[in-house]
Amino acid sequence: MAVFSGRDLGCERGERLVFEDVSFDIPGGGVTELRGANGSGKSTLLRMMAGLLAPTDGTILWNNIPVSEDADAHRARINYIGHLDGVKGMLTVTENLRFWGELTRGQQTDKQIRDRADLALATFGIAKLADLPARSLSAGQRRRTALARLIMRPALIWLLDEPATALDTSALAALDHAMAAHLGAGGIVVMATHEAIRQPTPKVDLDEFARRAAAKHRAAA
Amino acid sequence: MNGFSALLKRDLKLAYRQASDSLTVLAFFVLATVLFPLAVGPEPAILARIGAGVVWVAALLAAMLSMDRMFQSDYDDGTLELLVIAPAPLELCVLAKACAHWLTTGVPLIVAAPLMGLFLNLDPAGYGTLLLALALGTPSLSLIGAVGAALVLGARRGGALLSLLILPLFVPVLIFGVGAVEAALTDISARPQLFVLGALTLAALALTPWPAAAALRQAVE
Numbered sequence: 001m002a003v004f005s006g007r008d009l010g011c012e013r014g015e016r017l018v019f020e021d022v023s024f025d026i027p028g029g030g031v032t033e034l035r036g037a038n039g040s041g042k043s044t045l046l047r048m049m050a051g052l053l054a055p056t057d058g059t060i061l062w063n064n065i066p067v068s069e070d071a072d073a074h075r076a077r078i079n080y081i082g083h084l085d086g087v088k089g090m091l092t093v094t095e096n097l098r099f100w101g102e103l104t105r106g107q108q109t110d111k112q113i114r115d116r117a118d119l120a121l122a123t124f125g126i127a128k129l130a131d132l133p134a135r136s137l138s139a140g141q142r143r144r145t146a147l148a149r150l151i152m153r154p155a156l157i158w159l160l161d162e163p164a165t166a167l168d169t170s171a172l173a174a175l176d177h178a179m180a181a182h183l184g185a186g187g188i189v190v191m192a193t194h195e196a197i198r199q200p201t202p203k204v205d206l207d208e209f210a211r212r213a214a215a216k217h218r219a220a221a
Numbered sequence: 222m223n224g225f226s227a228l229l230k231r232d233l234k235l236a237y238r239q240a241s242d243s244l245t246v247l248a249f250f251v252l253a254t255v256l257f258p259l260a261v262g263p264e265p266a267i268l269a270r271i272g273a274g275v276v277w278v279a280a281l282l283a284a285m286l287s288m289d290r291m292f293q294s295d296y297d298d299g300t301l302e303l304l305v306i307a308p309a310p311l312e313l314c315v316l317a318k319a320c321a322h323w324l325t326t327g328v329p330l331i332v333a334a335p336l337m338g339l340f341l342n343l344d345p346a347g348y349g350t351l352l353l354a355l356a357l358g359t360p361s362l363s364l365i366g367a368v369g370a371a372l373v374l375g376a377r378r379g380g381a382l383l384s385l386l387i388l389p390l391f392v393p394v395l396i397f398g399v400g401a402v403e404a405a406l407t408d409i410s411a412r413p414q415l416f417v418l419g420a421l422t423l424a425a426l427a428l429t430p431w432p433a434a435a436a437l438r439q440a441v442e
Contacts, residue, residue, distance in 0.1 A: 050306055053442050076308050084299025090238045091231070102227035103307050149303075 003028050003063055004049075004157060004188055010057030011044050018044050020057065020213050024204045028156075031179065031189040036206030042192035043083065045206065046159050049190060050080040079155040081163060085146040089135030093126060093145050096134055097152050104153040113152075120151035124174050139166040147175060150182075158182060160191040224309020225317045232321035242287065243325045250283035250330055254337045265342045272341035273351060273402035279337070280330045280355065281362065281391050287326050288366035288387065289373065289380040291318055292437065296374050302441050311437060312430035319360075319367040319429070327359035343402075350405035350415070354398045357418040364425035365390050371436035394421055 010020040018041040026032045034042045047053040051074055059066045067074040087096050097120055101113040121127040124144040143166045179189050257275045295301040304314050369387040373379035401414035
């Protein structure tokens with residue numbers, strides 16, 4: 001059964017139509033790839049799913065209920081890793097992670113947050129960098145720090161925008177591993193990507209939607 | 222309140238590690254004040270007459286100086302997107318940012334104000350009221366500034382635009398802040414002016430988080 005779905009989504013940004021009539025259904029425990037050429041709106045669709053951007057047309061649904069009806073509950077389900085890492089250079093790697101943990105703490109105690117930060121560091125192989133200021137990290141290490149936020153906060157839906165950017169093979173393996181654990185627990189992963197992922201996955205191809213929309217417009221004309 | 226304390230703690234830590242930012246504001250305050258005796262001449266009576274006004278104007282301008290940075294670095298590095306998605310209400314995040322801004326710029330200004338009073342030959346009777354007026358008035362500057370800073374995010378030359386937006390809104394604080402000291406110096410009770418300053422800050426506390434949060438949501442769209 002589909003739990004996370006979108007119906008006839010359209011997006012217009014500053015007079016420009018980014019995409020229209022895009023629909024998707026993502027079941028629990030499923031990873032979905034977002035495909036499309038540069039500029040086809042992958043990031044835009046992800047931001048829409050995250051609730052950062054309201055769709056111009058259509059609705060995003062969680063268990064067939066529009067997420068806009070309870071935006072707070074939807075935000076609580078989302079882990080979003082965008083193009084920007086959201087890592088503060090003046091803070092150490094651990095401080096960056098703990099800040100995110102405290103911001104989304106819920107009922108967790110300080111000790112639980114510290115433990116979770118240790119787990120997150122270990123998961124993405126950055127335990128050795130824990131006490132370094134993040135400004136001294138390489139691009140790949142910053143990306144790992146950003147991805148470690150996925151572990152800091154338990155959330156059902158992971159939205160990853162080009163997560164593989166700047167990652168080496170060991171980091172990719174760590175991400176694959178973390179994703180597998182998340183999917184095994186019934187989570188959902190949506191990722192915009194150009195790289196081939198390990199297992200064949202269902203795709204939402206924005207180029208395909210664009211072709212369909214163009215065909216529809218031609219037929220109407 | 223988790224989000225509030227986490228963000229406040231992080232901002233104070235960042236301000237401590239980038240102490241030069243706060244010191245720049247303080248140095249500007251001192252220099253701007255010291256320019257006045259040089260410009261209008263060292264006549265003690267004239268300086269005593271304009272002292273309170275000069276301290277207030279310099280404090281307003283110094284507070285302005287740091288305001289455009291309130292959300293800028295979070296916007297640039299992607300943290301702002303995370304704050305918007307985080308379960309903590311964005312309005313609370315705005316309060317935390319304004320609170321941190323006041324603690325790192327408003328409080329140093331208040332601490333330096335007596336020294337500036339000394340430079341300007343301010344009557345000793347006015348010191349207590351000047352400090353009290355600054356303590357009551359400067360929080361509203363940070364709160365109103367938060368709305369402006371959120372509105373100009375992403376704009377070119379945001380700093381100049383921010384001054385145009387915000388300075389007119391600072392006028393009531395300026396009038397009643399200077400009025401309080403004048404009243405104290407002429408042996409009239411300064412209570413009405415101080416009450417108005419307190420009321421302005423309370424009104425800002427109640428009213429500014431919503432437009433600022435709305436502007437932030439708009440900025441990350």
